[in-house]
Amino acid sequence: MSLRRTPLHALHKELGGRLVPFAGWEMPVQFGGVVSEHLAVRRQAGLFDVSHMGELRVSGPKALPLLQRLTPNDVSRLVPGRAQYSALTTDSGGFVDDIIVYRRGEESFLVVTNAANTARDLAWIRERGGTAAECVEDLSDETALLALQGPRAQPILQTLTDLDLTAVRYYRFAEGEVAGVPGTVARMGYTGEDGFEIMVPADRAEELARRLFDAGAPEGLVPTGLGARDTLRLEAKMALHGNDIDADHSVEEADLGWIVKPDKGEFIGRDVLVAQRQNGVTRKLVGFELRERGVPRHGYPIVVNGESFGEVTSGGHAPFLKKSLGLAYLPADACEPGQAFEVVIRGRPVPAEVVPTPFYVRPGKKKKKKKRAAAAAV
């Protein structure tokens, strides 16, 4: 099977990107090196091509009821111009995919999906949405998505647009021109830094990327690849579908219960998720640090109190924090920070400890207190 290419493929090559297969796409894993790119995003800015992600337009009178049925978050609470993190849930409350839902108008929505899942998501929506699924249109091929991330993202982007970016707060978006290219600018990201995701027509993406690099050069903007994207999101404890979240682990188990809004009414997986919230879960996704040297990686076995308990879902060396970190599902009674367990690294059990997450919180960002609806509120 030939690999698909994003509209920025030629630019990636020109910039010295090392291209590798990823989810059926040929994508840059790195340019200058994962560590230097990671640090550039923490300190200045990086530009990621995430055009491989899927974009689905959902519009018409059936759009809102369809999304309400397919996702656990409350789409009716979104006013136009806002977006929300959500999921396509299975009957058992697991993840078909994690998604972002944008509301563009009363009856107009946009759903951003993971690259590897777009085709499956569409099939799922058609299977479970019935006739309402007719209001879903796949815009992935004609849409490019660029993620400009880092503390200098806003000043760089502001030089290229008349949109008032200070008014585009977290998980809000505005539609307008950037460097003369019409698009959607949303403040969000997958790095733990401030930043924007910019959606533009595929045939204008290279033009926009070049203008961004020109405007960003004095600010230290660098091209960044999937390698740094993975290490950045891990430090910020953002889940990766296929690693940390999947159909076999529920939204509550993944510690993402905040996207579950049972009061909104029926949705796929609601019964299981409500029961889990009331009765508790048997396992939960937690963050850990290794207490001795070594690098925990996806798939390494975990031992809790002498017994095997699953695997590391994501792990690695965190370039900014300079620690060996990971995520794993642990038994519900062994999830508190300070809990000791072992990660088996090539046959050798290495001590690890549950730590509070996110591992990394950017300077100036308030740590959100988890507003967990009490069981009574369900």
Next chain:
Amino acid sequence: MIPDDLYYSKEHEWLRLEGDGSATIGITDHAQQELGDIVYVELPDPHTALEADDVMGSVESVKAVSEIFCPVGGTVTEVNESLEDAPEVVNSDPYGEGWLIRLRLDDAGSPAATMLSAGDYDKHVASEE
């Protein structure tokens, strides 16, 4: 680019004969480039006896872990302890300060019989790409 005075393995280790029955072993510039930023190096304990093709340790980059095979038989006499705090030296100076271990060779046999010359290694790398 590829030093002439070293021997090479197909698994991208290099070996330098020290002339006193010992050898120094590291990974090649090509290997460090492929791995990317190296964050952790695991090496054997001194006095470990190794046979040719034994796993002698591992080099981990941000992206991946790669096992290091000992290209010849011998007993470890020294490991590069400075890599514990500065594993990135394997990236910046793979043939010099980024060496991994020193080994007392098992017998007088030359690695020439089993390892590649610089020219052959160069061709091997080209054939992998």
